[in-house]
Amino acid sequence: MSNSFIEQVHYIRIPVKNLERSAHWYRDVLGLQLVNLTEELAVIKVNEGPFLLILIPTEDVTFAHFTINQEQEFSIGFTSPELAKFHQHLLDHQVKVDDIKEDNGHAFFHFYDLDGNMLQAHW
Template structure:
């Protein structure tokens, strides 16, 4: 059977401070802020049709989850310049973890947005 689903269009992320988070995704990650209202901000990821929707919440909630009480990311980005990106994030006081390599030779690291959502970037 062929799937009725064509693609993933967007992912929603809970954020505590919508204005701060929208500016962070735009200014620190270099993504395009399409629009912002009181409830949400729409962020475009480069030239594709994929969007991040930042949703304002006062709840203590995150986009990541836990496995054996360890935080596990749910969104993975790609970047061909991991070391340069890591340094850029550190220069902007972003909480980051060290670059790691898996058994297949892929390199990756974790970082956190201003709300504390755990994200990953790999190459």
Template sequence: MSKSFIDQVHYIRIPVKDLEWSAQWYEDILGFQLLNITGERAVLKVNEGPFLVILIPSGDETFAHFTIDNRQEFIIGFTSPELFQFHQHLLDHQVKTDDIKEDHGHSFFHFYDPNGNKLQVHW
């Protein structure tokens, strides 16, 4: 097959423990725009693009990451042209954040939302 039938990724779903609190965190700390919230989900938009983040409440002990050899590995990777400023912004807001690392010409770091979901941002 030379071309995929799929055009783009439209949204990702992230499990959260407290929907309203988590939606507020994604809005206040990450700057996402809250489009709507119901008891079943919160839909947030990332800037002006088509990409959406949908928060889904779950009482289960589940996360939007996986493990390899008992090490947490991220699933969701964001980009930020202001990586160093964003890193400091997260630290200023007491977000669990790893150090910035360099890998083959680009920088990245991992951070955790208040539900324990491991995320990555790079540039």
């Protein structure tokens, strides 16, 4: 098959414990746009593109990341052209943040939302 029926990724769903608190964290700390907040979900827009994060409330112990050999691996990566400033911004807001690492000219760090979902920022 030479052409895909899929045009783009539209959204990723992220499990959270307190929907309203998490929606405001993604808006206020990450600077993303809160488009809609209901009892069932929160819709977060990532800048001007078509990509959305959908926060889904759950009482289950579950995360938007996974493990390989018992080590956490992120599922969602964000680009940030001002990586060091973003890193400091997260630290200033008491976000759990790993150190900035560099691998062959590629800089990145991992950080965690209020529910422990592991995310990555890179440039």
